[in-house]
Amino acid sequence: MSTVRLDTWDAGVDFPIFDAKTRSFKKSVLGRAGGVIGSNESNVVVVEALKNINLHLSHGDRIGLVGHNGAGKSTLLRLLSGIYEPTRGACKIQGRVAPVFDLGVGMDPEISGYENIIIRGMFLGMSRREMLKKTDEIAEFTELGDYLKMPLRTYSTGMRVRVSLGVVTSIDPEILILDEGIGAVDADFMRKARIRLQDLVKRSGILVFASHSNEFLAQLCDRALWVDHGQIRMDGGIEEVVGAYEGPDAARHVREVLAEVDRDDKARATAASDTAATPDPDNAAQNG
Numbered sequence: 001m002s003t004v005r006l007d008t009w010d011a012g013v014d015f016p017i018f019d020a021k022t023r024s025f026k027k028s029v030l031g032r033a034g035g036v037i038g039s040n041e042s043n044v045v046v047v048e049a050l051k052n053i054n055l056h057l058s059h060g061d062r063i064g065l066v067g068h069n070g071a072g073k074s075t076l077l078r079l080l081s082g083i084y085e086p087t088r089g090a091c092k093i094q095g096r097v098a099p100v101f102d103l104g105v106g107m108d109p110e111i112s113g114y115e116n117i118i119i120r121g122m123f124l125g126m127s128r129r130e131m132l133k134k135t136d137e138i139a140e141f142t143e144l145g146d147y148l149k150m151p152l153r154t155y156s157t158g159m160r161v162r163v164s165l166g167v168v169t170s171i172d173p174e175i176l177i178l179d180e181g182i183g184a185v186d187a188d189f190m191r192k193a194r195i196r197l198q199d200l201v202k203r204s205g206i207l208v209f210a211s212h213s214n215e216f217l218a219q220l221c222d223r224a225l226w227v228d229h230g231q232i233r234m235d236g237g238i239e240e241v242v243g244a245y246e247g248p249d250a251a252r253h254v255r256e257v258l259a260e261v262d263r264d265d266k267a268r269a270t271a272a273s274d275t276a277a278t279p280d281p282d283n284a285a286q287n288g
């Protein structure tokens, strides 16, 4: 089996802002939201979005990122996907990465839902042939019926998310990097999508997921990082990290969701073993 790993050593990401005036900023401003604003040796304004990131993830790690607006979560996801190079330090990615940032990226409003399924899958690294094999199953999952023959611009937001989620959960990435944006679907569909997402997470080697929804984090991850002003402030179990970041009520909610996920998993395992234990009547007739 190939090794799947994500490693960073003292990694940092800066964004130089060439059209901002240095004089109008105090040195290294630390606001409530956002990264640190400073200036470099050429007197160019620089946003220090990430600083001293040391992360070592391997097969089986399911990490959630929490933190304030502008803390650096999306920048960290992009660094771990290889989209951004570190400005300082190093980042090494071993494995096939599927970055899912904006569920709508790679979709074309003028072509049909069916065609978008193929295009979106190819955008995530699948071949056209592989996607053609998956189309029927994805179409069934979306429950969009004949709408899939209509151009995507005729869909509501939730309908588009159904198509995107159907595609994303049908691929087999080694490293899955997920940014939130999946909240637009109705509750019934979300329940169905959650099971598919959980299965996808089990199939992939590493998951890194940024979300402001503790419920979602608890459903998909078993460990969390608190990103604060571009640095990792805490690394630990979901309940512990959410508790430190948001307080005891949020931690209690996480504990309840974790218990619910555990019950669901056990119920699904029992149902699967019952199905396996029931003899197939056709085979039974042949064997008997």
Ligand SMILES: Nc1ncnc2c1ncn2[C@@H]1O[C@H](COP(=O)(O)OP(=O)(O)OP(=O)(O)O)[C@@H](O)[C@H]1O
Residues within 6 Å of the ligand: 015, 033, 034, 035, 036, 047, 048, 049, 067, 068, 069, 070, 071, 072, 073, 074, 075, 076
């Ligand atoms: N392309 C960019 N150019 C300049 N600054 C950027 C760019 N992208 C991000 N930043 C800055 O980097 C910092 C971290 O942003 P990032 O998007 O990673 O935060 P986040 O934790 O994902 O926030 P949110 O929860 O609001 O989505 C912010 O101060 C932001 O202003």
